[in-house]
Amino acid sequence: MAGKPLADCPNCSQLAANTYDDLMDGSRPHDAIVALLGFPPPGGAGTVCCPTCGTLYEFEYDCGFMEHDISLRRISPTEAGAPIDVERCTAELAHANADTRDYAALCLASHHVARDDHGAVIELLRHDDATVKIRSIVTVIYSKCDVRPYLAAFIELLFDADPSVRGNAARIAHYHMAVLRECRAEILDGLKRQAGDGPLPPDAASLLADLR
Numbered sequence: 001m002a003g004k005p006l007a008d009c010p011n012c013s014q015l016a017a018n019t020y021d022d023l024m025d026g027s028r029p030h031d032a033i034v035a036l037l038g039f040p041p042p043g044g045a046g047t048v049c050c051p052t053c054g055t056l057y058e059f060e061y062d063c064g065f066m067e068h069d070i071s072l073r074r075i076s077p078t079e080a081g082a083p084i085d086v087e088r089c090t091a092e093l094a095h096a097n098a099d100t101r102d103y104a105a106l107c108l109a110s111h112h113v114a115r116d117d118h119g120a121v122i123e124l125l126r127h128d129d130a131t132v133k134i135r136s137i138v139t140v141i142y143s144k145c146d147v148r149p150y151l152a153a154f155i156e157l158l159f160d161a162d163p164s165v166r167g168n169a170a171r172i173a174h175y176h177m178a179v180l181r182e183c184r185a186e187i188l189d190g191l192k193r194q195a196g197d198g199p200l201p202p203d204a205a206s207l208l209a210d211l212r
């Protein structure tokens, strides 16, 4: 990972975390996609690294009869089996641009989750910035890791001031219900402690209802 922040890259600043383009009629994809993959793009799937900013993408180009779909998804160095610049990513968590913070959080969360560095993951989940929190939450949920060490942090996140943070934290129930049921007593305790005398926020209440 070398180069400038994603926000200052003429290619990556034009692309979303997930980009999709339909090249029906042999049309050219977005210039930023051409800069990364060339034209015509290679058929099939693979990974590509932006030469300007070092952002990594997984791409897929389905080219067949009536099908010319191209998709790119930002991936972390950990997912790509590439080295990570932890210092650079940590600095970019405080960048003014939300997309840059989002990618830095993906890179760091993915790295720390893979190494079972629970303290570092929890620090990201408790970060001040909602963009960093949400990307870290989603990375933990999708990583298929053991979520037990993160349950206390997730309970806190169900009470976050930001509704998007609360909603994303509640998605843990869809993907890790078996573990949540096993840790039911701990979760009930945590929710009670966090709520105090007040009511449970809707996301926490619905998670609790699912656990019963």
Ligand SMILES: [Zn+2]
Pocket: 006, 009, 010, 011, 012, 013, 050, 051, 052, 053, 054, 055
């Ligand atoms: Zn770039």
